[in-house]
Amino acid sequence: MKRKTFTPSWVALIAICTLFAANSFGQTSDADRELWRRVEIIRTAHGVPHIRAENLRAAGYALAWVESEDYGQATPMDVLEASGRSASVSGYERIESDFLVLRQREKIAKNYHLLSKGVRDIYEGFAAGVNRYVELHREDFPAGMPADFTGIDVASTEIIPPSVRKIRNFLNRLNPPANNNQQPPQSANDEEGPDEGSNAWAFAPGRTKSGKAILLRNPHLQWTAGYYEAHMTVPGVVDFYGDFRIGGPFTVIGGFNKDLGWSTTNNSQDLDDFYSLDVDPKTPDSYLFDGRSVPLKRELLTVDFKNGDGLSTETREFWSTPLGPVVHRANGKIYVYKFVGDGEYRAGEQFLRMMRSKSLNEWKDAMKMRARPTSNFTYADRAGNIYFLWNASLPLLPKPPGDDLAAVPVKGEADVWTKFVPFESLPQFLNPPGGYIHNENSSPHFTNIRGGVNTKNAYPNFEEPRLSLRSQLALQLIGGDEKVSLEDVLRLKHNYRMLLADRVKNDLVEAVKATNPTGDVASAIELVERWDNTASPESRGSALFEIWWLQYSGIRPGNNVLLPDDKRFAKVWNVADPFNTPRGLADNTRAVEAFKWAVEETKRRYGSFDISWGDVHRVRRGKVDVAVGGCGNDLGCFRILGFNRDPDGKLSANVGDGWILAVEFGDTPRAYSVLAYGESRLTASPWYSDQAEMFAKGEVKKVAFTDADINAQAVIRFRPGEKRETPSP
Structure with a gap:
């Protein structure tokens, strides 16, 4: 059956956030099916995959394969969602997801050709790896699962969505619901939980026993966040070790190469605004802007959804402006949501440049792309530099910020933001006195306190000063003059003080x-x-x-x-x-x-x-x-852990500290790591729980970065997509 076009109010809430897709999908070529011949994967102790590829396309292919091998359906289903076709496989309950991504996909498809060949090769190789995995494991996927994903689909896994929660709160303020139980469910990803966040430290050579810079990466998120430890090598192109995220190649990456490394921590910033535009009283579906009548853009979008053994469709109507999507129309006003990241397609480009950088200047040039609009970045390198950046694609506001859920009246261009605060004006520290940098999600004012603390903000929408107990403890742990070794850093990180x-x-x-x-x-x-x-x-x-x-x-x-x-x-x-x-x-x-x-x-x-x-x-x-x-x-x-109450009344860790990576930058990087929930989420895998006890005891494993260490730790070697026996631990 075919459903009629409709826009009930509860659907409109999601609808205003949605994106229209290019409907072209690919077919796996014979060349892509043979990519397995151009890459070898070596799994070392605890199943860590080391990808040795002839080119970036083969590297992307292998990364998709190992993510799928260790997490089953997760990565292919994420790519399916990014293609805007979830409902066609999983049914009507996934239709909101498809409408949510479709329009942004169109923007990514339009600009995809502007990405460098290297980034496109990784995206297209990743798509080929997912396709190959699905083809060879049909029994693990629902009926109708496609195996024709493209590089555009993979690039779309990095879509920056609007905040559905914030839009809902705005609409509820405009029109308070009569029954709160009828509100749409809150997205779990819209707000950081109380025991989520991250820790990051960097030490200059003058603070270390070896005279070499040290970096600590320690995210604190849900144990379902999908941090995935891996090593990607293409000779002469990239040699990067760190964490990828299940579901794509570039979601949020941290780690190191032989010259430098970085870590991320969540920060707090305001990257969106609601605008109220005056309706043009003379022209339907138009608004007044700088004295001119401007028509709204109308789109009808259609999504296929699985209906029994067949497919049905649903069509919805959406309105937008060049400022952003329309979220509400009433009382002579048109309300629009403008958000940073709308249409951004270069995140993978930025991360690949960071992964390949050989110096602080090269790395900062990549950061200046500002394709990643959030997160603090803590950096260290072999040259001895340590650096902190409160990163934000922060709007350069024409007026001081006000109530976050109040619409800003807009008469014309002078009332809206069109640029970002300059990169050079963002809070940042380079080689500060005392030889340390720390961040535990507190404001940047206290990143290093040796040179004094300035709590005045250069821009009114910078993060307000705040310093959590966790950050205060970090300063007590590392804010002195004691020299530390890499092992000392790990010992301090496991401090249990409350x-x-x-x-x-x-x-x-x-x-x-x-x-x-x-x-x-x-x-x-x-x-x-x-x-x-x-x-x-x-x-x-x-x-x-x-x-x-x-x-x-x-x-x-x-x-x-x-x-x-x-x-x-x-x-x-x-x-x-x-x-x-x-x-x-x-x-x-x-x-x-x-x-x-x-x-x-x-x-x-x-x-x-x-x-x-x-x-x-x-x-x-x-x-x-x-x-x-x-x-x-x-x-x-400092070691944040959140717990879930089990049936026996005991508490089991399920959020917080879970991924630890510490590296010292000598002529050859020396590093330790542990991933609490292991390389695999599949309970039958030998790498599902093999790091759990090590993590609980505050122990770590030696990272294999050089060829000699990789070969010494090798557990199994294979070419992904080639039939082989099930590995043993």
């Missing part, structure tokens, strides 16, 4: 003891007083403290929103005292009542209030079930 305890425990102990406690409460507060203020696996008192803090902070069944800081701390964080706040308890009475409750609750959950941290907090993957140290962001650990 800085929150340093700030509030004394107040808690004093408040509880002032009530002359007896029985278990008296014993429990003595336990907390003796506790060493760490979240180490063997620590006792830490699990009780965590349960108390959550209760005191307002976290209860059905409520996962923390109380405001002024309801929790006697002194909240203050830019005038950034390294010693927050501290103290705001409400001793509530703190005592919460502690009494926590003693009984800990006993109820675990049988005793003096249970160790590691008895409760676990890494569980496959047959691995071991204690782990580290805690949530609000508790002030």
Whole structure:
């Protein structure tokens, strides 16, 4: 059947974010089917793939193959989604996804030829690798799964989407819903979780025992984020080791080559605006701009969706302006959403240039493309440079920013942003005094404090000063003058100190003891007083403290929103005292009542209030079930870990610290790494859980970067797409 064209209000919310696609799809050529002959994959210890390819096309092919081999359907299905054809395979429930990507695909297809041959070769090789994998593993995919993906489809995996959540909030403010239960579901990717983020450090030669620069990369995201450790080599072209992301070749990459490396951490910036345009009262579907009548652009888009054994179609209507998509029309206004990244197609170009760079200047030239509009970048190189960039394609606003969910009245071009804040004006540090750089998602003002801290922003939409407990702990760990080795950096990174305890425990102990406690409460507060203020696996008192803090902070069944800081701390964080706040308890009475409750609750959950941290907090993957140290962001650990409650009441790590890469830049890079959830998400794989216990214990593996190390660690060699036996560990 064919559905009628319609635009109900709940569909329009998604519709305004959508993109129209080029409908041309490729066929796998005989040459692409033979790409396996031009590349060898060597898996070393723990299954890390080292891609040795004759050219970039073969390298892209091999990367797609190993991602698919280790993650099954994930990468091919991501490319399917980026092609705008998910609903044709998976059914109507995927139709919103297809509408969401289609229009942007058209912009990528239009500009695809402008990319360098090298980038197109990787995209097209990656598509060929996905096609080959699907062809040889039809039984693993749903019926109708295509194997005709193109380089444009792969490039479209890097689409920067509009924020559906922000648009929904804007529309809800304009028209508050009568029933909140009817709102569309919130996207899980629209907002960083409380225990997500990242850590990054860099040390100059003057701060290291070897006299060589050191870089630490340590993302903290969901363990389903798909960080994928791999090594890509094309002789004379690229030799890069680091993390790719499952689903594409260039999503967000960090790592190193023989000359330099970088890490990323999330930052906070405002990259979008809502505009209100005046309707032209004389001309339908038009608006006034600089005194002229400008027509809206109307598009009818059609998506195929699986309907039983056949296909049906649905067509929707969309309106847009050169400023961005129309999100609402009412009261004589046309509301438009303008966002950075709309139509951006060069992210892969930028990352490949970064991967191939041989010097800081070359690397910065790649960054100046600004195709990656977000993230802090922390950098180190063999020449001894360390560098930090608060990266943002930040709009150069014509007026000071206001309410983020209020539409800016626009009469003409003078009211809208058309340029970015200059690259040279972004916050950045090059070889600062003290020889260190750090970032743990706090604002850039505190990246290095040896030269003093300037909290004044050059532009009104720069990130406001903020310094988390985690960042304060980092400064305590590395802000001195001690020289460090690569091994020292890893030891410091695994510090289990809970800085929150340093700030509030004394107040808690004093408040509880002032009530002359007896029985278990008296014993429990003595336990907390003796506790060493760490979240180490063997620590006792830490699990009780965590349960108390959550209760005191307002976290209860059905409520996962923390109380405001002024309801929790006697002194909240203050830019005038950034390294010693927050501290103290705001409400001793509530703190005592919460502690009494926590003693009984800990006993109820675990049988005793003096249970160790590691008895409760676990890494569980496959047959691995071991204690782990580290805690949530609000508790002030550097090793951030978030947990899911299992049926037995224990907590298993599922977010936060998970991928660690530390490298020292000598004549030959020397590095260590560990990936908590392993190279594969397939439970039958030997590389599903083989790094889990190592990670939990704070151990790492030696990175094989040179040919000699790769050959020494080789577990299996193969040509992807060539029939072979199943590997053994």
